Amino acid sequence: MSGTLAELESIAGPGEIMEVSMGPHHPSTHGVFRMDVRLEGEKVVRLKPVFGYLHRNHEKIAEHGAYLSAIPYTDRLDYLCSMTNNWGYVLAVEKLAGIAVPERAEYIRVIAAELTRFQNHAGLVGFLLQDMGASGTPLMYAFREREKILDLFESLSGARMMCNYMRFGGLRVDCTTGWLDEVRQLTARLPRFVDEFENLLRGNEILMARTQGTGVLSHELAINAGVTGPMLRASGVNYDIRKVDKYGIYDRFDFRVPLGDHGDVYDRYMMRILEMRETLKILEQALRGIPEGPIIDPKVRLRGLRPKAGEAYGRIESPKGELGFFLISDGSTNPYRYRVRPPSMINLTILEDMCLGQNVADVVITLGSVDIVLGEVDR
């Protein structure tokens, strides 16, 4: 069924279909995102996602600048997780130019990326519960902890959100021992926060009635649509790029990949809570194993880097899924082609399949559980 108005009306009856435009300025859409929804009463019979309101020509800008000048722009893709975005991009450049990264830099990258994952998941759960009507409380708790992580990012990189911290071949500045101690203290405190955060609503009967069985994504569809990240794992597919690719030094850490069973909104919510716990495990191990040493390969030319002609694809497990950067070099100072594989956008493509036959209110929480950031969707 292509879902034209006439077709839908021929089934539901004349005048029974209502067309509603949700967004682009609706708070539940997490940014400027619009859904053309066709409703029969409360039931969704057709949903068309419309995006592009935040398009900033990211890829073309990166192709016109030097390799270095694309790093601050990657911060602005998924603006909640600038550290992981940096890592994805520098990983692609390192592959392209054949640059090795010092040990200490690898450890700090893992610490920064896992802190990012924690704050992203905490924020997402807060927003998701806010969408469900738990006005404020969970979101404020999540932001309270996120704030502490952002403070750490600020003293490390200088900025709270637009960190611009990683460089090909290493990092921009080294962290101090004082900073590592602060991370240790915070990591010791965070399990208590996760416990509280989980107890707050995990067993809540209203939440369970609302989320269990809502927005189900079968694992066949998830695989076929190329869905990645916690979304895919909530549907029961064991696929984590930290385990599959072992990029950086992830093969040294002992952590589990939590898996869901039903692929509904509740599973996706619990997946984030469980991943926060695993993240803390990785953080503890990384903080224990961090060596002294240089943080950047001194031979790397940050300015005027000219990789040999060729192509490379660097991908990492960002908090939202597989974040990939594809680069083609023609031997000049700027990439010939620069392409981002955004997890948010690809996870969003199956929104209609998850929402058909559900109520309008369920569309909001299903979208919330996908975890999108429009900066990354529209680029």
Added chain:
Amino acid sequence: MLGEGIIQGLFETARNFFGSYVEKDRLTTVQYPEERHQLPEASRNFPFLLYDGPDPDAGLRCVSCQICEKECPPRCIHIEKSKDKKPDFVGKQQFYPAVFNIDVSVCMSCQICVEVCPFDAIRMDKVFELSTSDRFGGLLWDKHELSKSNEYYRQIHPMEAAECDERRAKELAEAQAKAAAAAAKAAQAAPTSPAAAPAATNGSGNGASAPAKSGAAHSAPETKVAQ
């Protein structure tokens, strides 16, 4: 039991509410603007230009090499090179920026200009209360608005500034030693020339090293420029 989960959630809320009176961990807000957080040393906002000494024009470190202009990702820096030259901190003749504008409405605070600057001339500021009613002129900062003293830099980024000062002191010492050696050599080559003597005593940079090659006869006008 139905409702158990709700009661558990309410218990957590109550714990946070009462905990906020006793635990600093649970109440993290500050009453801005009366109360303020201390910004960390690494904190950055918008770039400024550094100058040595009391005079912003004479001591401006920028030599107008225009690297930052080229590397700036959003291209918010505009530089026009001067026609004449002025001596830099080691006494070498350098160009200076006749015009140096930063459009802070375009700047994205990425610090790339600071990283690429080979002359330690541009650094990141920490000032964030910058609201203005003029969105065009008020946010286009010229050379005079951007110039800030090295003392100010030491104040806002003490560790970074100490490292930078140390490096520059070393550079200056090296340049002085080089100039002194060159002047001594020139004095040796032509002991009768009176012009080589002042260059050796004040040891002012590159102006003295050039005449060592060309001979003592040319040294007089060039050392004068350096002084």
